[in-house]
Amino acid sequence: MVQLPIYLDHNATTPCDPRVVEAMVPYFTNSFGNAASRNHPFGWQAEGAVDNAREQVAQLIGADAKEIIFTSGATEADNLAIKGVFEMYKSKGNHIITCNIEHKAVLDTCKHIEKEGGEVTYLKVNDDGIINLDELEAAIKPTTILIAIMYANNEIGTVMPMKEISAIAKKNGVLVFTDATQAVGKISVDVNKDGIDLLAFTAHKMYGPKGVGALYVRRKNPRVKVTAQIDGGGHERGMRSGTLNVPGIVGFGKACEICKNELEQDAVRIVKLRDKLENSLLGLEEAYLNGHKQNRLPHVSNISFKFVEGEGLLMGFNKDIALSSGSACTSASLEPSYVLKALGLGDDLAHSSLRFGLGRFTTEEQIDYTIEAVSKTVLKLREMSPLWEMFKEGIDMNSIEWAHH
Amino acid sequence: MAYSEKVIRHYQNPQNVGTLDKSKSNVGTGLVGAPECGDVMRLQIEVDDATGVITDAKFKTFGCGSAIASSSIATEWLKGKTVDQAITIDNMTIVEELHLPPVKIHCSVLAEDAIKAAVNDYRQKNGLEEIKFEESVVH
Numbered sequence: 001m002v003q004l005p006i007y008l009d010h011n012a013t014t015p016c017d018p019r020v021v022e023a024m025v026p027y028f029t030n031s032f033g034n035a036a037s038r039n040h041p042f043g044w045q046a047e048g049a050v051d052n053a054r055e056q057v058a059q060l061i062g063a064d065a066k067e068i069i070f071t072s073g074a075t076e077a078d079n080l081a082i083k084g085v086f087e088m089y090k091s092k093g094n095h096i097i098t099c100n101i102e103h104k105a106v107l108d109t110c111k112h113i114e115k116e117g118g119e120v121t122y123l124k125v126n127d128d129g130i131i132n133l134d135e136l137e138a139a140i141k142p143t144t145i146l147i148a149i150m151y152a153n154n155e156i157g158t159v160m161p162m163k164e165i166s167a168i169a170k171k172n173g174v175l176v177f178t179d180a181t182q183a184v185g186k187i188s189v190d191v192n193k194d195g196i197d198l199l200a201f202t203a204h205k206m207y208g209p210k211g212v213g214a215l216y217v218r219r220k221n222p223r224v225k226v227t228a229q230i231d232g233g234g235h236e237r238g239m240r241s242g243t244l245n246v247p248g249i250v251g252f253g254k255a256c257e258i259c260k261n262e263l264e265q266d267a268v269r270i271v272k273l274r275d276k277l278e279n280s281l282l283g284l285e286e287a288y289l290n291g292h293k294q295n296r297l298p299h300v301s302n303i304s305f306k307f308v309e310g311e312g313l314l315m316g317f318n319k320d321i322a323l324s325s326g327s328a329c330t331s332a333s334l335e336p337s338y339v340l341k342a343l344g345l346g347d348d349l350a351h352s353s354l355r356f357g358l359g360r361f362t363t364e365e366q367i368d369y370t371i372e373a374v375s376k377t378v379l380k381l382r383e384m385s386p387l388w389e390m391f392k393e394g395i396d397m398n399s400i401e402w403a404h405h
Numbered sequence: 406m407a408y409s410e411k412v413i414r415h416y417q418n419p420q421n422v423g424t425l426d427k428s429k430s431n432v433g434t435g436l437v438g439a440p441e442c443g444d445v446m447r448l449q450i451e452v453d454d455a456t457g458v459i460t461d462a463k464f465k466t467f468g469c470g471s472a473i474a475s476s477s478i479a480t481e482w483l484k485g486k487t488v489d490q491a492i493t494i495d496n497m498t499i500v501e502e503l504h505l506p507p508v509k510i511h512c513s514v515l516a517e518d519a520i521k522a523a524v525n526d527y528r529q530k531n532g533l534e535e536i537k538f539e540e541s542v543v544h
Contacts, residue, residue: 307467309443315408315416315470327443327469336443347441384422384473386447386465387440402439403518 004320006366010205010299010359011154011182012324016251017207017360023254024209027247035244036235046246053253057214060256061180061199062190069215069236070249074181075105076229077200077215080240081177082109084226085146085198086118089175093143097174099123099131101339102150106179110148119143127344128292129158133168140172151180151189151199155326155339155355156291157300159183166195175224181205181213185259186297187267191216197224203248207360208255212248215240262360267298270358273367274301277356280371281305284378286391290326290340290353299358302326302340304349307388308381313354316377321370326353348387408470409504415474420481423463425449433527435519444468444512446476448519450483450491452527457487464519471509475499475516483520492524492536 007015027049035050037043054065071077082096098110100122110120121139123131131149140147147169152159162178169176177198183189184199185206191199202213217239218224232241278301281287286306305313310327326337327350336350345353354374358367382388390397408416425432431452438444445468451461462480466473478499483491499505499513525535 309468309472311443311469312416312467312473315413347443351440351443384419384465385467386436386445387467389424389465397440400436402441402445403437 002365002369006321006370008356008358008370009322009324010357013204014207014359016209017255017258019258020208020251020254024247024251027250035246049246049250050244053249056253056257060260061184061216062192063216067216067219069217069239070244071213071215071240072211073213074200074202077213078105078179079109080215080226080229081198081200082113082148083229085175086113087227088225089145093145095119095141095143096146096148097121097123097139097144098148099125100342101125101129101153103154103179106148125342129153129156129343130160130292133164137168140174144174146175146177148177151178151183152297153339154182155337156302157297158291159295159297162194170195182297185263186299203252203255206255206259209248209251212245212252266360271298273362273364274299274358277301277367277371281374284375290343301356302353304353305378306349306352307385307391308378309351310353312381313377317373321373324355327351411503412470412474415477416470419473419477421463422465425451425463430530433523435522435526437518437522438515444472444515446472446515446519448476448479448523450523450527452488459483459486459491471505472512472515474503475512478502479516479520488524488527491520494520
């Protein structure tokens with residue numbers, strides 16, 4: 001018997017790998033020192049542990065340890081990158097280019113930049129969730145200082161063409177920042193091969209602890225600087241003050257080391273499970289894949305089940321299976337996912353979507369259970385859906401005058 | 406979000422799911438909501454012309470669990486009521502019965518609107534004037 005509940009929401013967060021927890025434990029008790037205490041063994045020990053972790057974190061993305069700034073997570077790293085570049089490069093310009101399916105941590109930071117006198121261009125994406133490179137190049141102006149495009153999207157898993165994006169940026173002398181929260185640890189990310197100047201990521205999306213993340217800031221070709229957003233004791237070479245979260249950082253380092261060693265074999269195994277799930281569910285009538293089928297993270301599948309509402313669908317099994325929906329029925333705005341809408345999906349399909357996020361510990365048994373439970377609920381709710389009945393009778397739903405709220 | 410036990414019960418075992426013959430003059434159909442809003446409710450009543458009593462009620466709903474539960478309970482309450490009694494069903498009674506949280510009140514409003522629309526459809530089919538209802542609260 002499969003053990004319930006099943007966790008298939010790994011884009012939201014991941015469990016800590018037991019090896020990560022094991023590495024962290026001593027730093028809560030015996031080795032509790034402050035990494036900034038320079039004059040006693042407790043401090044030295046903590047500093048050594050942080051140095052080691054910094055090396056592990058850097059290696060996963062092909063960076064130098066000196067280029068890693070530890071933060072409280074990806075949201076803080078996104079803020080530091082965008083606000084930090086905006087303030088540091090003010091004399092050069094005030095224009096930032098991003099896209100409309102970024103995470104709110106980037107979009108809301110850009111909104112803040114606009115209030116501060118910055119100018120932001122929000123590129124549209126095509127129906128697979130990828131930006132148009134010609135539009136990107138055309139959007140660059142003399143005042144452009146930063147291109148901020150996510151490495152991979154959190155809802156649909158689509159991976160952006162980072163190498164091409166950074167080539168365009170380099171040609172025009174513009175810095176590239178990428179929110180790689182969903183990508184690092186899942187697919188191979190290399191800041192040099194990809195030509196990235198700043199990169200944000202976090203531990204808890206790759207089997208590390210919550211509350212710790214990092215910003216990579218390039219030190220050579222070009223040397224990039226950001227203005228600190230948190231002032232204090234001058235930690236992290238003055239770019240991020242605050243006592244270092246030593247156990248968290250140690251766990252982050254260990255998580256990165258494991259990902260570096262196991263990422264490829266994990267991806268092969270997870271893709272198989274993901275494809276099994278996806279192919280089975282797409283076998284249902286009127287089920288559609290959202291996002292790019294190939295250029296995609298190995299563990300994500302976002303599917304719309306037309307004529308069934310996502311939250312209603314989740315309710316059929318959410319005691320047993322943890323999933324997310326693009327339906328925003330729980331929110332006061334009743335607006336469905338802005339990411340799915342940006343792909344050009346009608347609101348009806350956006351309301352009907354489920355996001356499956358598989359992980360390192362997902363088993364075939366769990367996938368089989370999920371296929372069965374989701375299929376059964378879709379069929380049951382369609383029997384209850386007036387839209388399904390109309391569809392089956394061949395009624396054109398656009399011909400109906402709906403009462404819009 | 407945690408659902409109340411009653412919502413779960415109606416969701417798992419919805420009452421009166423189905424379709425009545427809308428070509429019959431004693432069947433009233435109300436179709437409210439919109440696919441883009443994530444909620445569409447179709448509620449139907451079958452009326453005994455002689456007594457004005459609702460003898461059968463059916464629904465089909467595209468929506469969340471609370472919307473399904475609201476329509477399910479509405480059909481249960483409709484059966485045995487007269488058409489005139491039916492339009493006095495208030496959305497807040499559904500809210501209380503199902504313990505709907507504030508973000509789900511619109512589901513109960515939709516059910517109330519569906520009842521009114523079904524009654525008006527029945528009246529219109531039978532040469533009676535449609536009742537003008539006040540605009541319900543913002544969904």
